[in-house]
Amino acid sequence: MSEPNAVSQAQAAPAGQGGPLVEVKDLRKHFPIRRGLLSSVVGHVKAVTDVSFHVGEAETLGLVGESGCGKTTVGRSLLRLVEPSSGTILFRGKDITQLSNAELRPFRRHMQIIFQDPYSSLNPRMTVEQIIAEGPLIHEPGVSSAQRREHVMELLRRVGLPPESADRYPHEFSGGQRQRIGIARALAVNPSFIVCDEPVSALDVSVQAQIINLLMDLQAERKLSYLFIAHDLSVVEHISQRVAVMYLGHIVEYANTTDLYADPRHPYTKALLSAVPKRSPDDVKERQILGGEPPSPISPPPGCPFAPRCPIAQPECSKKLPELEQMGAPSHFVRCPLVK
Amino acid sequence: MAEGEKALLEVRDLRTHFDTDAGTARAVDGISFAIAPGECVALVGESGCGKSVSSMSVMRLLPSPPARVASGQILFEGRDLLGLSNAEMCAVRGKDIAMIFQEPQSALNPVFTIGDQVAEAYQIHHAGSRPREAWEKAVAALRSVGIPDPESRAKDYPHQLSGGMKQRVCIAMALICSPKLIIADEPTTALDVTIQAQILDLLRTLRKEHNLSLLLITHDLGVVAEMADRVCVMYAGKIVETAPTRELFAKPLHPYTQGLMRARPEPGSSRHGRKRLAVIPGLVPAATQFKDDCRFRTRCPLADEKCGSEPALQAYDGEHCAACWHTSAAGVQAWDARDAKGGPA
Numbered sequence: 001m002s003e004p005n006a007v008s009q010a011q012a013a014p015a016g017q018g019g020p021l022v023e024v025k026d027l028r029k030h031f032p033i034r035r036g037l038l039s040s041v042v043g044h045v046k047a048v049t050d051v052s053f054h055v056g057e058a059e060t061l062g063l064v065g066e067s068g069c070g071k072t073t074v075g076r077s078l079l080r081l082v083e084p085s086s087g088t089i090l091f092r093g094k095d096i097t098q099l100s101n102a103e104l105r106p107f108r109r110h111m112q113i114i115f116q117d118p119y120s121s122l123n124p125r126m127t128v129e130q131i132i133a134e135g136p137l138i139h140e141p142g143v144s145s146a147q148r149r150e151h152v153m154e155l156l157r158r159v160g161l162p163p164e165s166a167d168r169y170p171h172e173f174s175g176g177q178r179q180r181i182g183i184a185r186a187l188a189v190n191p192s193f194i195v196c197d198e199p200v201s202a203l204d205v206s207v208q209a210q211i212i213n214l215l216m217d218l219q220a221e222r223k224l225s226y227l228f229i230a231h232d233l234s235v236v237e238h239i240s241q242r243v244a245v246m247y248l249g250h251i252v253e254y255a256n257t258t259d260l261y262a263d264p265r266h267p268y269t270k271a272l273l274s275a276v277p278k279r280s281p282d283d284v285k286e287r288q289i290l291g292g293e294p295p296s297p298i299s300p301p302p303g304c305p306f307a308p309r310c311p312i313a314q315p316e317c318s319k320k321l322p323e324l325e326q327m328g329a330p331s332h333f334v335r336c337p338l339v340k
Numbered sequence: 341m342a343e344g345e346k347a348l349l350e351v352r353d354l355r356t357h358f359d360t361d362a363g364t365a366r367a368v369d370g371i372s373f374a375i376a377p378g379e380c381v382a383l384v385g386e387s388g389c390g391k392s393v394s395s396m397s398v399m400r401l402l403p404s405p406p407a408r409v410a411s412g413q414i415l416f417e418g419r420d421l422l423g424l425s426n427a428e429m430c431a432v433r434g435k436d437i438a439m440i441f442q443e444p445q446s447a448l449n450p451v452f453t454i455g456d457q458v459a460e461a462y463q464i465h466h467a468g469s470r471p472r473e474a475w476e477k478a479v480a481a482l483r484s485v486g487i488p489d490p491e492s493r494a495k496d497y498p499h500q501l502s503g504g505m506k507q508r509v510c511i512a513m514a515l516i517c518s519p520k521l522i523i524a525d526e527p528t529t530a531l532d533v534t535i536q537a538q539i540l541d542l543l544r545t546l547r548k549e550h551n552l553s554l555l556l557i558t559h560d561l562g563v564v565a566e567m568a569d570r571v572c573v574m575y576a577g578k579i580v581e582t583a584p585t586r587e588l589f590a591k592p593l594h595p596y597t598q599g600l601m602r603a604r605p606e607p608g609s610s611r612h613g614r615k616r617l618a619v620i621p622g623l624v625p626a627a628t629q630f631k632d633d634c635r636f637r638t639r640c641p642l643a644d645e646k647c648g649s650e651p652a653l654q655a656y657d658g659e660h661c662a663a664c665w666h667t668s669a670a671g672v673q674a675w676d677a678r679d680a681k682g683g684p685a
Contacts, residue, residue: 066532067503174623175387204386204559209603209617216616231533238605238614257610275537277562279607280589289541290534293502 019093020054021225022078022111022193027051027087029073033298046297047073049249050087055193058219060226062240062257064233064272068294069246071229075195078227079111080104091193109139112186116198118178122170128156128181129166135189155184159214176207183214193225200235212239233276237261242331245269248294248305254324255332265327265334268306304336312338347374347415348553349398349437349521354412356390356397358627359405365627367393369577370412372653375521380547380554382564382585385574386600388624391557394574395523398555399439400429416521435465438514442526444506448498454509455494458482458516465517481512486542504535508542515546525557540566561600565589570659573597576624576635579653583660593662595640596620598672618679634664641674642666 028051030044048070055061063071076082078089080096088095096107112135115121122131132152136143143151153163159180170178179199186194196215200208216239218224230236236243236257243260245253245268253266264270274288292309295301301308307317317338324333327340334340356368368390375381383391396402398414400421414421416436421429433439441447449457458478463469475494482490485508498506507527514522524543528536540563547554556567564571564585571588573581573596581594592598602618609615622639634640637647646665653661 066534176623205561205600206386206603206620209605209619210621212605213616213619216614233533234605234607237607238609238617240610261608261610271534275533277536277540277560278565279562279604281565281585282589283565287537289537291538293504293535 020056020090021059021092022227023054023090023093024074024078025052025088025090027074027077027089028085029070029077029082030085043298046249046300048077048084051246051249051251053244053251053254055225055227057192057225058223059242060219060228060240062236062243063227063229063246064231064236064243065246066231066272066294068248068297070249070297071246072197074246075113075197075227075229078195079108079113081113105138109135109189110191111193111195112189112191113195113197114179114182114186114199116201118175118182118202119170121182122178124170127167127169128152128161131170131181132156132166132184132188135185139189151188152184155187158187158218159184160210174207175203176210179203179211180214183211183218187218187222190222191224193227195227195229197229198231199228201230201232208235215239233273245272248300249297250305250321250335251324251333252306252335253333256329259329259332263328263332265332265339266306266336267310267312267339271311314338346376348377348379348417349555350374350413350415351394351398352413352415354394354397354414355410356393356402357408357410359408360628362626363628366577366630367627368397369630371572371574371577371579373572373579373582375553375555377520377553378547378551379570380556380568382556382558382568382571383574384558384561384564384571386559386624388576388627389574390577390627391559391574392525395439395525395555395557398523399433399437401439431465434461434514434519435517436519437521437523438517438519440507440510440514440522440524440527443530444503444510445498445530447510448506450498453495453497454482454501455479458494458509458513461513462516477516478512481516482509484515485509485512485546486538487512502535503531504538507531507535507539511539511542511546515550518550519552521553521555523555523557526559527556528563529558529560536563543567561589561604573600576630577627578635578663580636580664581662582653587657587660591657591660593656593660593667594636594664595642595666595674596636597662598675599639602675616679618675641678 027048029048030046032041033043035042051074053061065071073082077084084097089097091107096104129152132155133148136148152166156163156165161177161180200211203211228239240257243257244251247268253269264273271288271290274286278285290309295308303318303320304322307313322335322337324335327334352372353370354368355370358365358367371394383394385391397409409422455475455478458481459474462474462477479490479494482494487493487508528539531539546552558564568585571583571585572579575596581597592601599620603620605617620639625635632650634647634651637643651663651665653663655661656667
């Protein structure tokens with residue numbers, strides 16, 4: 001599938017800076033389903049289909065959508081933790097999809113990830129110091145152990161953990177503290193780009209606020225770029241400059257945060273925003289409850305993936321997948337011709 | 341609950357403690373609340389505040405040992421559930437009080453069809469009913485919770501259904517014996533936001549239809565705003581504030597409630613300029629370390645020497661009660677001052 005030219009041009013030209021830090025073009029990941037004695041391929045889970053976006057220097061792109069929409073697969077594909085089926089991923093203009101593992105290694109230190117579950121993402125048999133120092137050990141082999149420890153101490157201080165944490169094990173920490181350890185681990189190799197895969201979803205609201213503030217402070221200090229994956233729309237609005245909304249493997253709307261929240265166009269985005277619980281009992285909210293559930297990505301519906309649940313669907317919606325088209329603000333793209 | 345109204349459930353000074361190697365964990369430490377017929381009361385608080393232990397204590401589902409109800413009364417229609425024999429309690433559970441759990445996938449048995457599981461709940465409380473009758477009741481219950489084509493879906497196994505559908509099955513199971521009270525423990529936490537909206541809508545409709553009372557356990561103030569008539573905010577095993585929902589959101593009195601409300605990202609933040617989120621510094625004390633002081637004092641911007649003794653829940657404005665020595669608008673100002681200083685990240 002080819003995006004219209006207007007989209008590719010707008011996506012390729014972010015404000016100033018001379019080119020985006022990360023640029024993704026037509027990323028596709030279809031997981032084969034194998035059955036039987038010969039493990040023959042009987043179908044595909046079409047997790048991500050032809051997704052394109054960019055992340056500028058010191059910018060946060062929010063990626064929102066519900067379970068199974070492919071947002072985590074996008075995040076992992078960017079780091080090649082999942083091998084993309086097709087498409088290109090440019091990091092500072094260099095295509096990293098074709099690199100061998102050895103060639104990829106110098107890039108890995110620039111691209112890090114923070115995981116959702118602070119319980120399963122830290123090795124329980126390693127001390128916090130070992131966890132944080134593991135990246136530098138690989139990427140900066142020449143450094144003395146005293147310097148390395150000093151570096152770990154500095155990171156712990158920065159993420160708000162006491163220095164004595166270095167010799168403790170992950171089980172001794174609460175969820176929020178573990179997420180701080182995960183952040184320190186990502187920062188240890190001085191990356192310029194971090195994929196934050198639902199970093200606050202498992203945390204209580206007061207702790208969630210602490211971690212969001214920390215991520216935003218670090219971004220300001222170190223000029224970090226984030227791909228911020230989440231299902232919580234208010235958190236994404238708070239932290240992102242731009243937002244992409246995914247549904248069943250496709251980006252259905254892509255815009256500056258302000259435009260997306262003030263003027264959502266795609267029926268799915270509207271439904272998603274209206275499903276967020278009220279902030280206070282006196283809020284008046286236009287309530288639109290979507291019927292049904294997302295279809296299976298193994299056999300997605302023909303045409304627009306949202307058509308079966310869409311309140312304004314027309315017969316032609318099920319014939320052809322609509323293109324992402326610019327509507328409203330110059331950098332606002334919507335995959336629905338009916339709302340033009 | 342208005343004066344003179346008869347409570348359906350009344351919990352009085354409930355203390356549920358756990359005996360652990362590290363000492364006694366006072367998970368629930370003297371809470372009292374009541375639910376009127378047809379009313380929805382929310383217990384809201386963060387992980388470990390004791391809200392789930394409270395609901396499990398009402399259902400008497402906690403294994404003992406290590407759990408131990410150290411004191412209190414749980415009056416359901418005037419009868420103390422803590423005094424019932426196991427057999428008597430079994431007759432209450434599922435019949436008068438039913439429960440919906442957070443994770444529908446672990447609440448259902450994977451090796452029985454959903455029809456069988458819903459019918460089982462009916463048969464247990466209707467001894468002598470014919471299997472055919474129970475099955476028909478189950479199908480009707482599945483239809484009433486919005487499962488399409490219930491006759492054939494009743495023969496499905498749980499793994500054939502999505503999370504939202506499984507939660508609907510759990511609700512059907514809870515409803516089949518027409519209980520008076522449903523305890524819903526984080527019923528939508530495991531679900532996506534559009535499915536959450538569906539399930540909350542379903543619970544609202546069913547409440548109206550059957551005049552159900554609902555005890556809603558949640559950490560999400562948004563869900564509280566959507567559903568509850570009254571709220572009890574829990575912190576470290578205590579109820580620190582209770583009020584009709586509107587009043588709580590309009591004028592939170594306890595510094596913890598104020599902090600919780602302020603920690604939520606503001607909608608429209610992208611337009612109005614982003615601010616740092618307000619945070620509640622520090623951590624909840626461990627349940628084995630609770631002392632007889634105000635348990636929020638280590639994190640509270642208003643704390644002083646007075647807070648070394650425990651404040652009781654006091655009525656401030658009709659039914660609006662808070663447990664704080666300094667309850668006032670001063671709380672909001674103190675948070676503002678702390679944020680302006682740029683407190684710990």
